[in-house]
Amino acid sequence: MKWFTTYNNGSAIDLRKIPALTYAEFFEAMRERLANPACHVAHYFGVPVEETRLRVWAILLDDAEHTIDVASYDVDYYDEDLPSLTKEFPAMHPFERDMTERWGVRYDGMPWDKPLRAPSRSARRGGTIDEYPFYKMESASLHEVNVGPIHAGIIEPGAFRFICNGEKVLHLEISLGYQHRGAERQIETSESLLRQVLLAEGIAGDSAVTHTTALVRTIEKLAAFDSSKAGNLDVERTVALELERMAMHIADTGALCMDVGYQLGQVACEALRTLTINTTQLWCGNRFGKGLIRPFGTNFPLTDEMRQTILKNVAEIRRRYNEVRQDIKNTPSLLSRMEQCGLVSAQQMQRIGGVGQASRASGLARDIRVSHPWGVYTDRIAHQSIIKEQGDVMARLMMRCREVLQAADTIVALLTELDCSVATPAPQWDVKLQPYMFSTALVEGWRGECCHVAITDGEGRVVCYRVKDPSMHNWLALAIAVRSEGISDFPICNKSFNLSYCGHDL
Amino acid sequence: MLLNKLKVFKSHGSQYIPDLDAVQLPEIFRGRPELSECDEETARELEKMCPTKAIAASPFSLDMGRCLFCGECARRAPQAIRFTNDYRIGASRREDLIVTPATRSIPFAHDAVRKEIPAMFAHALKLRQVSAGGDASVEMELNATGNVNFDFGRYGVEFVASPRHADGVVITGPVSRNMAEALQVCYDAVPDPKVVIVAGSEAVSGSLYAESTEVDRSFFERHQPDLWLPGAPTHPMVFIEAVMNLIGRRRRGEQTKK
Numbered sequence A: 001m002k003w004f005t006t007y008n009n010g011s012a013i014d015l016r017k018i019p020a021l022t023y024a025e026f027f028e029a030m031r032e033r034l035a036n037p038a039c040h041v042a043h044y045f046g047v048p049v050e051e052t053r054l055r056v057w058a059i060l061l062d063d064a065e066h067t068i069d070v071a072s073y074d075v076d077y078y079d080e081d082l083p084s085l086t087k088e089f090p091a092m093h094p095f096e097r098d099m100t101e102r103w104g105v106r107y108d109g110m111p112w113d114k115p116l117r118a119p120s121r122s123a124r125r126g127g128t129i130d131e132y133p134f135y136k137m138e139s140a141s142l143h144e145v146n147v148g149p150i151h152a153g154i155i156e157p158g159a160f161r162f163i164c165n166g167e168k169v170l171h172l173e174i175s176l177g178y179q180h181r182g183a184e185r186q187i188e189t190s191e192s193l194l195r196q197v198l199l200a201e202g203i204a205g206d207s208a209v210t211h212t213t214a215l216v217r218t219i220e221k222l223a224a225f226d227s228s229k230a231g232n233l234d235v236e237r238t239v240a241l242e243l244e245r246m247a248m249h250i251a252d253t254g255a256l257c258m259d260v261g262y263q264l265g266q267v268a269c270e271a272l273r274t275l276t277i278n279t280t281q282l283w284c285g286n287r288f289g290k291g292l293i294r295p296f297g298t299n300f301p302l303t304d305e306m307r308q309t310i311l312k313n314v315a316e317i318r319r320r321y322n323e324v325r326q327d328i329k330n331t332p333s334l335l336s337r338m339e340q341c342g343l344v345s346a347q348q349m350q351r352i353g354g355v356g357q358a359s360r361a362s363g364l365a366r367d368i369r370v371s372h373p374w375g376v377y378t379d380r381i382a383h384q385s386i387i388k389e390q391g392d393v394m395a396r397l398m399m400r401c402r403e404v405l406q407a408a409d410t411i412v413a414l415l416t417e418l419d420c421s422v423a424t425p426a427p428q429w430d431v432k433l434q435p436y437m438f439s440t441a442l443v444e445g446w447r448g449e450c451c452h453v454a455i456t457d458g459e460g461r462v463v464c465y466r467v468k469d470p471s472m473h474n475w476l477a478l479a480i481a482v483r484s485e486g487i488s489d490f491p492i493c494n495k496s497f498n499l500s501y502c503g504h505d506l
Numbered sequence B: 001m002l003l004n005k006l007k008v009f010k011s012h013g014s015q016y017i018p019d020l021d022a023v024q025l026p027e028i029f030r031g032r033p034e035l036s037e038c039d040e041e042t043a044r045e046l047e048k049m050c051p052t053k054a055i056a057a058s059p060f061s062l063d064m065g066r067c068l069f070c071g072e073c074a075r076r077a078p079q080a081i082r083f084t085n086d087y088r089i090g091a092s093r094r095e096d097l098i099v100t101p102a103t104r105s106i107p108f109a110h111d112a113v114r115k116e117i118p119a120m121f122a123h124a125l126k127l128r129q130v131s132a133g134g135d136a137s138v139e140m141e142l143n144a145t146g147n148v149n150f151d152f153g154r155y156g157v158e159f160v161a162s163p164r165h166a167d168g169v170v171i172t173g174p175v176s177r178n179m180a181e182a183l184q185v186c187y188d189a190v191p192d193p194k195v196v197i198v199a200g201s202e203a204v205s206g207s208l209y210a211e212s213t214e215v216d217r218s219f220f221e222r223h224q225p226d227l228w229l230p231g232a233p234t235h236p237m238v239f240i241e242a243v244m245n246l247i248g249r250r251r252r253g254e255q256t257k258k
C-alpha cells in the first residue's frame, strides 16, 4: 500500500499508519496517479525529522473517487538520484522549488531552479530577492518591461518581468516572495490556539474566512470534533464563506470594469461590495469576517434577526448585481476588450495544476465543494459547479458573475428555514489534541482550493503547520494568459485572476 | 443596451455619504477599547492570553498599536475590557494608542504634527501606498476610502501611482524583510517635505510578526511616522477621520468646522 486514504469530511490520520516509501517508489506512485486527469497535488512539503533527514509528505486529491491520498518518503541531506517530477508534471514545480529553497533537496533535472519566496533561511545561499534570475532572450528587436515590486495601485508587491516584441508580450515571469513574513513558522511556534487563529486570519485578508475555516477544521480534526453536531456551526461557516465569495467576486467585477474604463459598472460594484461586507460587519463586527470563525464554536451565533438581515441584504445584492451582469453582457465595447483575451486552455490548466474559479473558467472542473465535500455540502447542498469553456478574461468574469448569484442562492437555501433557537457552542481554546497525528482540511474559497496541514508530536502539540493558498497553483496561469497579448491587456488579465501575493508568500 | 444601463443607474441610486463627520459605525464594530480597573489576577490572565502582547497587567493598559481587535479579551473579562464603536483612534503620537482605565477618548495631539503638514497639505494630500507584508485587508480598506461611498477625494486626499507624484507614503504590513529596501527606495523618491502614515496594527508595531525573522522594521529607526492608525484592518473611517486631523481640517473632539 503506497497511499493512505482519507476524506475531507473524515478524521485526522495516525502518523504511523502512513507508509514511508523510498523515493523511487514514491516517484513511480506519483507518476501513475498524476497521469490520471482526475488527480492533482494539493500539497507537497518536507518536515525535518533529524539533523539531516527530512520526511516529505504529498497530498493527492482524486476528484473522481473523492479521496485525499497521503504518501510520504524520507530523504537524507546527502541522498542523490532524486529525479524531478516537474519535467513531466509542471504542476509540481512550485512545490519542488519550495523543497529546494527550504531544505536544499536537489531534484535532478528540475527546470528553473529559482527562488520561490526568498526567505531568510534559504538553503540557496547568496543573492537577495532583487537578484532573481529572470529568463532572458537576447535580440535587438525585443525589449524588457519590469513592473514592481511596488505596483501603481494600492496592491501587494511582486515583480513582473515582461519580454516584449513591440506591444506584444512574448513572455512573462513573476517573481514573488516580497510578502514573505514567516506565517507558517509563526503558526507552528505559537503557544496558543488563539494566536494561531489570528495568524490564519491574516494569511490573506481577502480570504480571512477561507483560511481560518481551513485552520479550525484542521485543528478540530485533531480533537475528533464533529462540527455537524455543533448546532448551526457548519451552516454559519458556509454562509460566511459564501458572503466572502460574493464580496470578492463583486470587487473583482468592479475592478475589471474600472480597468476597461467602464465607470458605471465600477461604482455599482463598489457600492454592492460595501453592502456585502457591511453585512458581514453587522454579523461579527469586522468587514472581512475576522473574528467570525473560531475553533469548536462561534462567538456570533446567528440570531433570527441577523438571519433575516442577511437574507434581505443578499436578495438586494443579488438583484442589483444581476442587473450589472446583464449590462456587461450586452455592452459590445466591454466584450471586445474581454473576449478572446488572456486565454488559458483546459489542457494548460490541467498541466499546471490550476484550481478554483480560474480553472473552471477554462473548462477544468476543480471544485472542493463537489469533489471533496465537507459540512453542508455532504447533505444539505447538492452543489453544482459552474463551468465555462472559453478560458478568457470574459469567461473568468462571467464565472464570477454566476458564482455571485449561486452563492446568494446557497445562502438563501441555508438560511430560509434555519432554526436560530438551536444552541451553537462557544469557541474552546484549551482542547487537548491527539498525539502523532496528521490532519488536513480543504476549503473552496472564492479563489479556489485552500489546503491546511498540521502534524502533532507525542504531546499533541502542533509541530508542523503548512498552508497552501490556491494562488500557489494559479500564478503560472496568469503568466500563460498574457503570452501573445498586448502588454496593455496585462491589467485586465491580472484582475481576471486576482491572485494572492501574501497567500503565496506566507 | 441603454435600458440595462438605466436599470443599473436607477438601482444604484445615490451611495455617497454626504457628511463623513456624522458617520456612525454599528454597535458591534470593535473600535476604541474601554478599560476598567480590575484585580491583579484578571489583569495577569488577560496579559497572558493576548496573542499580540497588547495588554499589560500593571499598570493595566491595552496598546491598540499591537491589538488586532479580535475581542477575545473582552469576552474573557467583560468587566475589565469593552470595545466601543468609536473609530476616532488614529494618533499623531505612538503613545496615544495606549489605552488605560482613565482613557475615554483618544487624543489627537495637533502640536505634535510638523507645522508644514497642515500648512502645505490641508487642501491636497497625494499619497503613495506601500504594502510590505500586509494581508491585503488594510490595502482594500485604503482603496475603499476613495470609493463611491466614502469619496475621500472630495477633500483632495488621494492615492497616486508614483512616489514622484506623492506627498507621502502609507505603509501597511509588518514590513517584510524582502520589502525593506523597496520601501526605503520609495520613501526616498517622494519629494520633501513628506508625510509617513502607518496603517494597521501590523504596520504600527509588527503585531503578531514583531519577532519574526522575516520582518525588518529598521525603516522606523530612521523615519518617524506622522500618523499611527491601528486596526485589523484599519476601517476607512479611521483613516479618513485621522487624516483630516493630521492636515488640520478637523480638530478631534471640537465642533467640526464646515
Ligand code: SF4
Pocket (backbone or CB within 6 Å): B049, B050, B051, B052, B053, B054, B055, B062, B066, B067, B068, B069, B070, B071, B072, B073, B074
Ligand atoms: S482584542 Fe486586542 S488586546 Fe484583546 S486579546 Fe485580541 S489582540 Fe489582545
